[in-house]
Amino acid sequence: MIPILFAMLLLPLAGVLVALIARRWASGIAVVVSLLELIIFLLAAWQFANGGKIVESYTFIPAINVNFELILNNITFVFTLLSVVVFLAVSIASRFFVSEERTGYNLLLMLAEAGVLGLFLSGNLFILYLFWDFSIVALFFMLFHFGGYDRRYASLKFIIYSIFSSSLLLIGIMLIYFYLPSHSFEIAQLMSTGYMIPKNAQLLILVLLLFAFMIKMPVFPFHSWAPDAYSEAPPGGAMLLAGVLSKFGIYGLIILFVSLPLAKEYALYIAILFVLSSVYGAATALGQKNLKRMLSYLSISEIGMIGFAIATMNTLGMSGALFGSLSHALIISLLFLLAFVIEKLFGTSIISRLGALIKRDKLVSYLFLFGIFAAIGLPLTSGFVTDLLIFLGGAKSFGILILVPATAIIINASYLFWIYKKIFLAGSEAEMFDLLDKNAKASMILLVLLIIFIGVFPPIILNSIGAII
Amino acid sequence: MITLFETLAMAVSMYMLLNIIARLVNNKKLHFALTVFMLASIFSLLLMILYSDSFGTHFDSMLSINQFSSLISLMITFGMLLVQFIAYSEPVYQDFSLLSSFSFFGMLLVIMSTSILTLFIGLELLTIPTVISLLLSRKWLEAGIKYFVVVALSAGLFAFGAATFFLLNGNLQITAQNTAGDIIALLFFVVAIGIESGIFPFNLWIPDVYQGSPGFITSMLGGLNKKVGIVALIYIMLVIFPYISQDLLIFFAVLTMFYGNLAALMQKNVKRILAYSSISQVGYILIGLSTLGRYGLSASIFQIFAHMFAFIGIFAVIALLETKGRIETKDYIGLNSENKFMALTLSVLLLSMAGIPFTAGFVGKFLLFSSAVYSNLVWLAILGIINTVISVYYYAKIIIAVYTNKKDARHVRADFSISFAALASLAIIIFFGVYPAPMISLAQAAAAILI
Numbered sequence: 004m005i006p007i008l009f010a011m012l013l014l015p016l017a018g019v020l021v022a023l024i025a026r027r028w029a030s031g032i033a034v035v036v037s038l039l040e041l042i043i044f045l046l047a048a049w050q051f052a053n054g055g056k057i058v059e060s061y062t063f064i065p066a067i068n069v070n071f072e073l074i075l076n077n078i079t080f081v082f083t084l085l086s087v088v089v090f091l092a093v094s095i096a097s098r099f100f101v102s103e104e105r106t107g108y109n110l111l112l113m114l115a116e117a118g119v120l121g122l123f124l125s126g127n128l129f130i131l132y133l134f135w136d137f138s139i140v141a142l143f144f145m146l147f148h149f150g151g152y153d154r155r156y157a158s159l160k161f162i163i164y165s166i167f168s169s170s171l172l173l174i175g176i177m178l179i180y181f182y183l184p185s186h187s188f189e190i191a192q193l194m195s196t197g198y199m200i201p202k203n204a205q206l207l208i209l210v211l212l213l214f215a216f217m218i219k220m221p222v223f224p225f226h227s228w229a230p231d232a233y234s235e236a237p238p239g240g241a242m243l244l245a246g247v248l249s250k251f252g253i254y255g256l257i258i259l260f261v262s263l264p265l266a267k268e269y270a271l272y273i274a275i276l277f278v279l280s281s282v283y284g285a286a287t288a289l290g291q292k293n294l295k296r297m298l299s300y301l302s303i304s305e306i307g308m309i310g311f312a313i314a315t316m317n318t319l320g321m322s323g324a325l326f327g328s329l330s331h332a333l334i335i336s337l338l339f340l341l342a343f344v345i346e347k348l349f350g351t352s353i354i355s356r357l358g359a360l361i362k363r364d365k366l367v368s369y370l371f372l373f374g375i376f377a378a379i380g381l382p383l384t385s386g387f388v389t390d391l392l393i394f395l396g397g398a399k400s401f402g403i404l405i406l407v408p409a410t411a412i413i414i415n416a417s418y419l420f421w422i423y424k425k426i427f428l429a430g431s432e433a434e435m436f437d438l439l440d441k442n443a444k445a446s447m448i449l450l451v452l453l454i455i456f457i458g459v460f461p462p463i464i465l466n467s468i469g470a471i472i
Numbered sequence: 473m474i475t476l477f478e479t480l481a482m483a484v485s486m487y488m489l490l491n492i493i494a495r496l497v498n499n500k501k502l503h504f505a506l507t508v509f510m511l512a513s514i515f516s517l518l519l520m521i522l523y524s525d526s527f528g529t530h531f532d533s534m535l536s537i538n539q540f541s542s543l544i545s546l547m548i549t550f551g552m553l554l555v556q557f558i559a560y561s562e563p564v565y566q567d568f569s570l571l572s573s574f575s576f577f578g579m580l581l582v583i584m585s586t587s588i589l590t591l592f593i594g595l596e597l598l599t600i601p602t603v604i605s606l607l608l609s610r611k612w613l614e615a616g617i618k619y620f621v622v623v624a625l626s627a628g629l630f631a632f633g634a635a636t637f638f639l640l641n642g643n644l645q646i647t648a649q650n651t652a653g654d655i656i657a658l659l660f661f662v663v664a665i666g667i668e669s670g671i672f673p674f675n676l677w678i679p680d681v682y683q684g685s686p687g688f689i690t691s692m693l694g695g696l697n698k699k700v701g702i703v704a705l706i707y708i709m710l711v712i713f714p715y716i717s718q719d720l721l722i723f724f725a726v727l728t729m730f731y732g733n734l735a736a737l738m739q740k741n742v743k744r745i746l747a748y749s750s751i752s753q754v755g756y757i758l759i760g761l762s763t764l765g766r767y768g769l770s771a772s773i774f775q776i777f778a779h780m781f782a783f784i785g786i787f788a789v790i791a792l793l794e795t796k797g798r799i800e801t802k803d804y805i806g807l808n809s810e811n812k813f814m815a816l817t818l819s820v821l822l823l824s825m826a827g828i829p830f831t832a833g834f835v836g837k838f839l840l841f842s843s844a845v846y847s848n849l850v851w852l853a854i855l856g857i858i859n860t861v862i863s864v865y866y867y868a869k870i871i872i873a874v875y876t877n878k879k880d881a882r883h884v885r886a887d888f889s890i891s892f893a894a895l896a897s898l899a900i901i902i903f904f905g906v907y908p909a910p911m912i913s914l915a916q917a918a919a920a921i922l923i
Contacts, residue, residue, distance in 0.1 A: 066912040067839070133829040140828050143868070148875050155872055159865070166826075166864045170857040173838070177845040177853065207850070 006059050007047045008073040008124050011083075014039055015117040019110055029109040030098045036113055037091040040120070044087045051075050052467065058126065067129075069188055074126030077469050081325045082123040082254050084464075085332040088453060089246040090116045093239040096340055096446035099439070100238040100347075101149070108149055112239060115141035119247055123254065128176045129188040135172065135251060139165045142240060142248060149237040157228075157235035164228040168218035172255070175212040178204060190258060197262030205265040212259050213273070220252035220306045223280035229303060234295035234352075238343035241295070245302045246336040250328050253306070256313050257324065267316055274314035274401060278408045281307030285414035294342050294352040297422065301378065302335050304411050311408055312393040320396025323389060325468050326461065330377075330385035330454070337450040338374045340443075341367060345426070348438055354422060358430030366439065368427045370447055375423055377454050379416040385458040476526045477537050480517045484577055486510060491573040495566050503566050504556070507573070511553045518546045522914075535584040540918040543773070544583045544703055551696050551780050552576050557893040558788045559688035561795075564608045571601040572692065579700045588634050588644040591704055595630065595668065598700060599623040602693065606685055615684025619693075622677045626667040633660030646707050650715055658716060661708045662724075669701030670754045672728040679735075682747035687791025690743060694750045695784040699776050702757060706769070710923055714764055721762035726855055729755030733862040740800050742790060745866055746783070749825060752859060753779045759856055760840045763847040769919035771839030774911060778832035778901065782821040785897025789818045792890050801870055806878020814886060815874045817894040822867045824901045827860050831905035835912070 018036035022029040051057055056076040063071040075083065094112060101108045118138030125131045139162070147158035176188065182200040185192050200208070218225040233241050260266045266273070284304030291297040309331065312324035344367055345360065346352040361368040373384075380390035390412065397405040457464055487510035494503035521527070522542040529536040552572065559568050578597030585591040603623060606616030634644065637657040641649050666674035682690045709717040732752025739745045753775070760772035792814065798804065808815040824833030837860065844853040886894075904911050 064909045064912060066909060066916055067842075133834075136829045136834075140823065144875070147872050155876075158872065159868055162868050163861060163864055167861045170860055173841065174845065174850070174853055174857055177842045178850065180842070181846055 007043060007050070008057060008059050008075055009061075011040060011043050011047070012073065012117060012121050012124065014043070015113040015120070018113045019117075022106060022110055022113065026106045029106040030094070030101070033094040033109040033112050034091075034098065037087070037094040037116065040087050040116070041091055044083060047075055048080065048084070048467070051080060060126075063130075068186065069129045070127060071130060072126035072189065073124045074191070075124065077467060078254070078257060078325065079123050080467050081329050081464065082250055083120065085250065085329045086116075086119045086123060086247050088449075089242060089332050089336050090119070092336055092340070092446045092450050093242050095442050095449070096242070097239045099443035099446070100343065104149070108145070108237070108239075111141050111145045111148075114138075115145070115243060119243075122251065126190055127188045128179065128190060128193070131190070132169065132173055132176055136166075136169050138248070139169065142243060145240045145243075146232060146236050150240065151235040151237075153231070154235045157231040160228045161232040164218055164221075164225070168215045168252075171211045171215035171218075175208050175215065178208050178211070182208075194258065194262045198264045200263070202265065205263050209259070209263055209265055209269070212255065216252035216255045216259070217276075218252075219255075220249055220310065221303060222252075222277060222307060222310060223283040223303065226280070226284075226303050230296045230299040233299040233302070233339070234293060238340065241339045241343070242336040245299070245339055246332040249302065249306055250332065253309055253313070253324065253328050256310060257321070260313055260316060270314045270316050271401070274311050274404075277307045277310035277314060278404075278411075279307075281305075281311065281408050281411040282414075283307075285411040285418075289414060289418050292353055292355065294345065294354055294357070294422065294426070295339070297354070297418070298335070298338050298342055301338070301415060301419070302331070304415055305331050305335070305378070308390075308393055308408055308411065312396055315393075315396040315400040317396050317399050319392055319399060322465055322468050323392030323396050326385070326392060326457075326464055327389035329457065329464060330389045333450050333454050333457075334374060334377045334384075334386060337370070337447060337454070338378065340447060340450070341371045341374060344439065344443065345371075354425060357426045360427040360430075362430075364438065366444070370451060371427065372423060373451060373454075375419045377458075379412060379419060383455065383458050385454050385461075388458060388461045475528075476517060476521050476524070477528070477530050480514065480521065480537075481530075483510065483514050483517055484580060487514065488573045488577060491570045495570045498566070500566055503569060504560055507556050507569050508553065511549055511556065515546065515549045515553070518542050518549060522546065529586060534587055534590050535581070536586045537584055538918075539914070539921045540773075541584045543914050543918045544699075544776070545580055547777050547780055548576075548579050548583065548696055548700065551699075551784055552579075552692075554781075554784045554788070554893045554896055555688060555692045555695065557889045557896075558691055558784070558791050560889040561887045562686070562688055564605075567608050568605050568688070571605040574601040575599075575692070575697070579696060582700050583703050585707070586646050588637060588646065591646070591707065592627075592630055592634060595700075595704065596627055598697060599627075599668070602689070602697060605689060609686075612685055612689070615681045618677055618684070619681045622667050626664045629660050629667075630664035633657050633664060636660060646711050648714060649712050654713060655716055658708070658713050658720075662720065665701055665705045665708060666724070668697070669705050670698055670728070670751050671705075671724045671758070672731040672751070672755075675728070675731075675751050675754075678751060679739075679744050679747040682750075683741055683743045687743075687787050687794050690747075691784045691787035691791070694747070695780045695787070698750065698754070699780055702754065702772075702776060706761065706772070706922070710761060710764065710769065714923065718762055718764055721758055721764075722849070722852060725755050725758035725762050725852070727755075728752065728758060729856065729859045731755075733859045736866050737862065739866070740802070742799060742801055742804065742870065743794075745801070745870070746786060746790070749863060749866070750779070750783060752863060753825065755859070756837065756840050756856060759849075759852055760843050762852070763843045763849065764923070765843065765847060766916065766919045766923060767846060768840070768843035769923060770912070770915040771836065771843045773915040773918055774832075774839055774908070775836035777911065777915075778824065778836040778904070781897045781900045782824045782831075782833060785817060785821045785894050785901065786825075788890050788893040788897065789814050792884070792886050796884065801873050804870060804873045805876045806881050807874045807884075808876075809878050809881035810884040811886060813891065814884070814894065817898045818874055819871045820898055821901060822871055824905065826864050826867045829905070830902065832901045832908065832911075834905060835908040839912070 061071040121134035288300035377384035377386040380386040581594030736748035760768040824831035827837035841853040
């Protein structure tokens with residue numbers, strides 16, 4: 004029996020070692036590693052589809068009852084898939100964007116990949132925490148060393164918010180360990196026996212972890228690090244932050260809601276928090292002058308919708324949240340990638356200085372239009388399936404209340420079309436650019452094809468998810 | 473039949489004797505080789521004692537070697553070895569090495585003591601040579617005088633505490649005592665040892681002395697002397713007075729953490745930042761002690777270990793840059809372009825102090841905070857977490873400076889000895905961060921023998 008999940012974890016680390024020796028080919032090694040990850044993941048997915056969940060366990064620290072446990076089940080399946088795909092897109096696109104210090108950049112990329120995969124595959128809260136912080140630190144290094152003009156401020160804000168969030172998570176994990184009857188860090192144990200935790204301890208755990216995940220997702224009013232970090236990060240960093248790191252919080256939230264019965268009692272209030280954040284994100288995006296900041300708020304708005312879907316606590320909503328995580332990761336990565344391409348074309352991402360892009364680069368314009376369609380949920384894209392599932396689930400649990408989050412979608416649609424008109428259509432004649440090389444194109448095409456593919460055949464994902472509750 | 477412990481005692485005596493001879497011969501390379509050889513022998517003897525279970529009490533029950541004392545002595549010995557490596561490139565190396573060998577003897581006395589008398593002698597033997605080594609150069613005179621004054625005060629208070637203790641209990645044994653009125657003796661001890669180990673508010677001398685001392689002496693002050701002070705604190709608070717010390721420990725833990733971290737926020741001098749950060753680390757260690765349980769004590773032992781090597785490794789880098797006149801955070805800008813290895817070492821060790829996973833510092837903090845949670849002191853753990861977040865700010869600022877690009881950067885060459893010290897600390901911190909199981913079980917065995 005080959006330890007297939009452990010191999011997924013070790014592969015990027017092996018890539019780091021190889022890249023340290025063959026420094027010149029670091030970016031190629033990163034692409035190969037990501038591609039191999041995808042292949043291994045497909046093998047694991049095939050095994051999962053045929054034989055049920057995969058579990059691998061190794062002795063790690065017996066003194067504090069920690070095993071190194073990796074697991075691929077219906078929840079981790081989605082998150083692993085999205086991180087593998089986004090990392091592949093990022094590693095290909097980085098060959099286009101990063102021209103200086105490629106070695107360091109790709110080393111950080113592979114370290115972050117190991118961290119993210121370790122987090123999503125871990126079957127143990129202790130291991131989850133280890134990789135949670137590890138990937139944050141890798142992204143922190145990427146942010147402040149390769150980021151934009153204001154990178155120092157943005158990265159400091161990012162690391163402090165993130166460490167605060169993960170520290171709350173740490174206390175939550177300790178409390179869970181202490182109050183679980185079996186005294187275990189295992190996520191499976193938490194999910195099956197979480198209801199046995201005493202009520203007041205559940206409340207404490209719920210509050211601590213909810214804060215931790217809301218900072219990381221991010222959710223209003225704890226979001227202020229996100230627009231800074233997203234817009235100052237290097238292209239790959241922004242795609243990873245918005246596409247993958249925001250899923251840390253969603254993943255944690257799903258575990259929390261499945262395991263603690265108390266969360267169900269407060270579901271309505273928590274749902275209101277997320278809806279508020281969603282509407283706030285959409286409304287704030289309206290007023291942004293910078294394209295990248297606008298996309299950051301778009302991301303906050305959509306993350307709020309996914310949080311709302313989790314709080315519905317029914318099968319439709321949960322599937323919507325999981326499918327939506329995948330869809331959001333693909334769409335926001337595509338949009339950020341395009342935004343960075345636009346920034347590279349014009350030297351700025353201030354909306355008022357951009358214009359007539361359709362006359363300069365046709366491909367970028369059409370892809371951006373596609374990204375907008377996907378973001379607002381046009382049929383045949385994954386965004387549509389997400390919205391459908393979320394609203395069906397929401398209507399089942401909260402009834403007429405779902406009209407409030409619907410406004411967020413309308414606002415999002417309105418400003419997205421406005422900036423499309425502003426950036427791509429308005430403006431006078433201009434010379435043609437031919438900036439994109441094959442790496443950038445390949446990365447975008449990969450994302451677009453996947454968005455269409457899972458939008459047309461949603462069962463391929465939904466069947467793997469199955470019923471969570 | 474000669475026992476391992478007697479061999480160890482002879483090795484320590486030989487270590488001091490050979491230091492005197494080597495100083496008289498006045499050959500720096502020979503001196504260094506002898507020092508390294510003797511410390512390595514002591515290290516392996518301790519390792520043999522630890523793994524062959526040859527424990528017991530010696531010298532009329534004045535010294536005891538057990539899981540706890542042998543484990544801490546092992547750490548101290550290796551730490552002392554690294555300090556010698558850092559100091560090797562200094563002009564005053566030979567004098568320092570001689571003096572530090574006496575300090576080392578004092579450290580072992582404190583760690584192995586079973587009587588307050590031995591503890592007292594050990595503490596004096598530890599501090600006085602350190603004071604003298606600070607007087608080796610006129611540049612460090614101010615730090616030396618400051619250190620001398622507080623240490624003398626500490627000695628006086630300790631002696632007074634010991635006298636009170638003897639009056640009340642009729643003995644000087646380090647075993648659990650429960651006589652009415654012990655609180656007076658306890659307070660004297662706490663102030664005396666608080667000065668040595670850096671508990672707020674008895675630690676106000678620390679930033680000045682750490683900043684004024686050269687890097688290699690600071691690495692010994694913060695990495696070894698202070699840890700030995702904490703060992704003395706463990707003996708006094710946890711072994712002798714477990715019934716009355718919990719509230720006091722919690723009180724000091726909270727104050728020390730907050731003082732260290734808040735004061736470090738405002739600093740610009742890297743040595744000063746690390747001085748304050750080492751104060752806050754003492755606060756974390758006190759969290760583990762204040763649970764008064766085996767789990768908490770083992771957590772504190774692990775954190776002593778993790779902080780010792782992170783501190784020594786960082787001061788290897790600081791000592792290197794200090795000789796080039798670079799002392800403030802802004803002087804560290806561009807270190808990565810000048811020496812990649814030193815930049816990496818500094819960053820990883822700072823991350824270890826901040827408690828980031830896959831470094832030993834994380835395991836230490838996890839054990840400490842979880843010991844607080846398991847002892848129903850959740851609020852104390854949350855205060856600790858808040859402090860961790862505050863500390864990330866000043867650690868991250870140094871790391872950002874180090875990895876900021878600098879134009880016209882020239883390679884900064886590091887001596888082999890300093891590179892070795894940095895590499896060894898880095899390896900220890902990462903190895904025991906990725907695979908902490910052996911050290912945790914050693915620490916748990918050590919904690920079980922004490923309480």
